[in-house]
Amino acid sequence: MGFRHRGEAGRQLGVRLKEWASDQGVRQPLVLALPRGGVPVAAEAAQALGVPLDVLVARKIGLPGRPETGIGAIVGEDPPLFDRRALEMLGLSEDRLVGEVARERAELRRRALLYRGDRPTPDIEDRAVIVVDDGLATGATARAALRHLSRQGPARLLLAVPVGAPETVAEMRSEADDIVCLQQPPDFRAVGFWYDDFEQVSDEEVIETLNEVSGPTSDRPEG
Structure with missing residues (x-):
């Protein structure tokens, strides 16, 4: 396999x-x-x-200090989508992840501009x-x-x-x-x-x- x-x-x-x-x-x-x-x-x-x-x-949102562990993700300008079960198990709130979301949003925008340039998104x-x-x-x-x-x-x-x-x-x-x-x-x-x-x-x-x-x-x- x-x-x-x-x-x-x-x-x-x-x-x-x-x-x-x-x-x-x-x-x-x-x-x-x-x-x-x-x-x-x-x-x-x-x-x-x-x-x-x-x-x-799309960008994965990782745990603070452990970015490889995904607990959510963002696409475009959509609100972040979190794994609610993971947040509850880890005792985390969305407010605690504002910094991670902002960093990933900035990287998402950078990559979208880099990959697409002025090419329109498909309908x-x-x-x-x-x-x-x-x-x-x-x-x-x-x-x-x-x-x-x-x-x-x-x-x-x-x-x-x-x-x-x-x-x-x-x-x-x-x-x-x-x-x-x-x-x-x-x-x-x-x-x-x-x-x-x-x-x-x-x-x-x-x-x-x-x-x-x-x-x-x-x-x-x-x-």
């Missing part, structure tokens, strides 16, 4: 997504990557589907949208992204990941119309555990990939 790198995972995911699109009668879906790690995965999937690639920047109303990341651990960023998109009226909303924690995949089924997850190992541990090469993706790689794979997003093909 597992993948050599994100590119291989994306190619395998692309095969499954082509089957999904054919089975569901979906033509020309919009593929949105969650940067940075989701971009090389989504690029392969978008190429397999023959559609453009775009990004939706997703009545379109089939596939959200892609490199894995699903707590699901904080994916949940925030899906709720952000669902308010915009997509025809269908799919979450696609190469690997995910089984309990998180089950929880996320209420957030999307469909979920495609290639592997759900019972001993999940962490996303990076299932990749031989899980090097951090750089801003430069994201921009280069988007320039290679992205295309016009103003068209509104049937979804």
